Amino acid sequence: MGAALTRDGRPVRVLVVDDEPPLAELLSMALRYEGWEARSVGDGAGAVRAVREWRADAVVLDVMLPDTDGLTVLRRLRGEIPGVPVLFLTARDAVEDRIAGLTAGGDDYVTKPFSLEEVVARLRGLLRRAGAGQVRDVSLLTVGDLVLDEESHEVWRADEEIRLTATEFELLRFLMRNQRRVLSKAQILDRVWSYDFGGQANIVELYISYLRRKIDVGRQPMIHTRRGAGYVLKPGAPGGR
Structure with missing residues (x-):
């Protein structure tokens, strides 16, 4: 599948928020391979700053962060960009986290460990639903x-x-x-x-x-x-x- 572009012709921007640098870099690399732009931060405060300055089109957000929890970060992100799609990363056995995340307004979630292809597919689906043509694929x-x-x-x-x-x-x-x-x-x-x-x-x-x-x-x-x-x-x- 080709790269995803926004309506104005630039690559889709995805912010990865996770305090495990190897995982964050792996996710960012997979997104760049898809032709998207990706940045990563390791805490909630950095996530809010990055969204404000960079205007991400979507966010991959770990529920557990060193300075705060993902649900609090979600509320702050939506304060900066009200409609930004958010994909939660959760532990496999943390059912309550998944329910809480979706109830709080998260758009979708994947459980750790996950496949990179699943993350990309979920993000594409979220962007399509959020934008009604916001993202187009080019080859x-x-x-x-x-x-x-x-x-x-x-x-x-x-x-x-x-x-x-x-x-x-x-x-x-x-x-x-x-x-x-x-x-x-x-x-x-x-x-x-x-x-x-x-x-x-x-x-x-x-x-x-x-x-x-x-x-x-x-x-x-x-x-x-x-x-x-x-x-x-x-x-x-x-x-x-």
Whole structure:
């Protein structure tokens, strides 16, 4: 499915509120992979400030936060943006939290542990219900003169069509959805191959080399190596690989 855009053509903004940094970063990464913008904060006060300054289109909100509870945060968020959709994160056995959250005005909830795909699907549903056309899906990803169509699986650079294998396509899509972000080999393995190659991260290097031959050869390089960190795709970036 393509990226979600608001009526004015910008990517949907989702605020993740959770005091577990690894979980918050994982959720944010999954949302960015969908072509959305994502920010994360670790407490209720930060959530209210972020919503006020950033004007999020939706919020993923943990019920348990270090400075206050999610229900109090919900009321404050709605004071800033009355109609903002809120998806609660709750513990699996906390039935009372789920009931309290929905009663207090939360729009939906998922229980921990959850799948990233479920969170994205729930958010799409909330945005559709909240906006009646507020969000539209598009299938084209564009970075500089590089264009990828997520529906037809076609790729062009400077209007020249580029033929990719299925794995090369998924790798390029991940890089383009996270343009200007350095992605580690572990992140790429997890998202593109969906499992660990038993430490064989050289599979990433191999497919990066395949992509470079098709995307960068004879043109200004877009795929760059950040030694010790990973890879980054940038439009028209100068310098070596």
